Amino acid sequence: MKVKLWGTxxxxxxxxxETIRYGGNTSCIGVTLADGSMLALDAGTGIRCLGxxxxxxxxxxxxxxxxxxxxHIQGLVFFAxxxxxxTEIVIWGPASPEASxxxxxxxxxxxxxxxxxxRELPCDVSFRHxxxxxxxxxxxxxxxxxxxxxxxxxxxxxDDGESxxxxxxxxxxxxGADLDTLEADWISGLGLARDASLLICDxxxxxxxxPAHVGWGHSSTSHAISxxxxxxxxxxxxxHHDPLHSDEQLDRLGxxxxxxxxxxxxxxxxLDLAVERAxxxxxxRAPSPLQAA
Amino acid sequence: xxxxxxKPLELILARNLxxxxxxxxxxxxxxxxxxxxNEAAGTLLGKRFEELGTVGAEEWGSMxxxxxxxxxxxxxxxxxxxxxxxxxxPAHANFEIGSIDGARHQVEASAFPILTAxxxxxxxxxxxxAGSNSGTGH
Numbered sequence: 142m143k144v145k146l147w148g149t150x151x152x153x154x155x156x157x158x159e160t161i162r163y164g165g166n167t168s169c170i171g172v173t174l175a176d177g178s179m180l181a182l183d184a185g186t187g188i189r190c191l192g193x194x195x196x197x198x199x200x201x202x203x204x205x206x207x208x209x210x211x212x213h214i215q216g217l218v219f220f221a222x223x224x225x226x227x228t229e230i231v232i233w234g235p236a237s238p239e240a241s242x243x244x245x246x247x248x249x250x251x252x253x254x255x256x257x258x259x260r261e262l263p264c265d266v267s268f269r270h271x272x273x274x275x276x277x278x279x280x281x282x283x284x285x286x287x288x289x290x291x292x293x294x295x296x297x298x299x300d301d302g303e304s305x306x307x308x309x310x311x312x313x314x315x316x317g318a319d320l321d322t323l324e325a326d327w328i329s330g331l332g333l334a335r336d337a338s339l340l341i342c343d344x345x346x347x348x349x350x351x352p353a354h355v356g357w358g359h360s361s362t363s364h365a366i367s368x369x370x371x372x373x374x375x376x377x378x379x380x381h382h383d384p385l386h387s388d389e390q391l392d393r394l395g396x397x398x399x400x401x402x403x404x405x406x407x408x409x410x411x412l413d414l415a416v417e418r419a420x421x422x423x424x425x426r427a428p429s430p431l432q433a434a
Numbered sequence: 435x436x437x438x439x440x441k442p443l444e445l446i447l448a449r450n451l452x453x454x455x456x457x458x459x460x461x462x463x464x465x466x467x468x469x470x471x472n473e474a475a476g477t478l479l480g481k482r483f484e485e486l487g488t489v490g491a492e493e494w495g496s497m498x499x500x501x502x503x504x505x506x507x508x509x510x511x512x513x514x515x516x517x518x519x520x521x522x523x524p525a526h527a528n529f530e531i532g533s534i535d536g537a538r539h540q541v542e543a544s545a546f547p548i549l550t551a552x553x554x555x556x557x558x559x560x561x562x563x564a565g566s567n568s569g570t571g572h
Contacts, residue, residue, distance in 0.1 A: 236551040273552050287443035293551075317450030327449060332440030 142301040142423045143173040144339060148187020149415035151345050151381035152212050159387040164417020167212035168310050168381065174301050178279025182297060182308050183207055188216035199227040203278050206234035207310060208294035209245055218255050228264040235293040236270035243268040271295060289313050289329040290358040298333040304423035307337035307374065310381045313358050320367040334372035338423040342368060344379030347394055362394060366401045380415040444548050444555040445469065458561040464554045466491030466519050480534035500529040514545035518557035522547045528564055540564035
């Protein structure tokens with residue numbers, strides 16, 4: 142399984158010289174499975190560049206949306222494969238009692254917010270609610286579970302052969318919970334993240350910023366580190382950078398995170414801050430940097 | 435594959451909320467298993483949840499009573515929490531419960547179901563001392 146980060150920013154695109162190293166595009170991860178199947182995790186503005194990198198030939202793509210906040214769907218109308226008749230796109234996302242996935246996405250892909258309507262997209266597009274049970278796409282088994290954020294929100298786990306990716310970009314598992322002491326089965330998202338080869342998780346706020354953002358649906362650095370420790374993932378990437386964080390601020394936040402990680406017994410090289418265009422190849426199981434708790 | 439069997443998010447959030455309340459509250463899963471009660475409920479019952487752990491459906495119904503006005507045990511099916519989880523509707527009742535130390539407490543209980551797009555996840559019951567207008571009065 143190959144993983145490429147096309148958008149690492151949370152909330153709103155934040156291009157500019159001060160964010161050029163970590164990137165300003167919002168959430169999107171490209172995943173190439175062992176059998177060549179292509180997945181996009183979320184469709185923030187990063188999916189525009191993912192689309193441009195795909196070959197112009199008949200393609201079947203699966204887009205797995207964690208939720209429908211704008212920073213996770215904004216790139217859909219700028220996704221080049223959606224404008225190719227030979228492309229088949231399956232969009233997966235959370236169910237809601239309010240309306241179908243298609244109707245909820247159509248609120249964005251419709252006038253006056255968009256120049257095109259869903260029905261006008263030239264590609265063959267379909268919308269599916271994620272089932273509660275595991276399902277297969279290509280060579281992978283996919284699992285989706287609701288996680289603590291604002292509104293219906295999913296996290297994903299993708300198991301492909303011996304490698305696994307857990308993707309929980311918008312997540313506040315510490316809301317009303319002590320991640321260091323709570324039983325594992327009572328921690329939001331932990332079932333998805335446990336022992337993953339790669340965990341991509343929310344680490345939007347510094348510890349100093351978090352108290353002013355309790356309940357906003359995102360994690361502090363310390364909460365992200367605690368969650369990663371409990372998960373026992375082989376590698377962790379802190380994701381969904383705050384749009385106000387410059388590269389220099391993220392450098393400092395990364396130093397703090399690594400110090401804390403090392404204090405807990407982790408290896409420095411197993412914790413990263415998400416960098417746009419960074420690639421990871423997940424091939425086989427390696428020893429966990431921390432014992433899952 | 436991951437080996438943690440995750441509790442449904444709705445139960446996780448309910449537990450987190452209940453943990454922050456001073457109103458006694460119970461949480462059961464969709465099968466009626468008592469999966470949590472908060473510190474205030476533990477004070478009422480004389481035993482913290484951490485000491486007791488999860489309790490099977492029907493078993494918890496007899497652990498603490500409840501008793502009707504005549505002191506007779508109330509049928510499990512008639513308890514508000516059971517009505518909420520089995521019938522998917524809110525329920526309310528007055529009854530007496532017994533704590534571990536033998537004390538009896540007259541309480542009012544309101545229960546409501548936790549329903550999601552995927553069906554029932556369980557139910558929550560909150561308790562007030564009978565005749566009180568201010569919950570536990572704290």
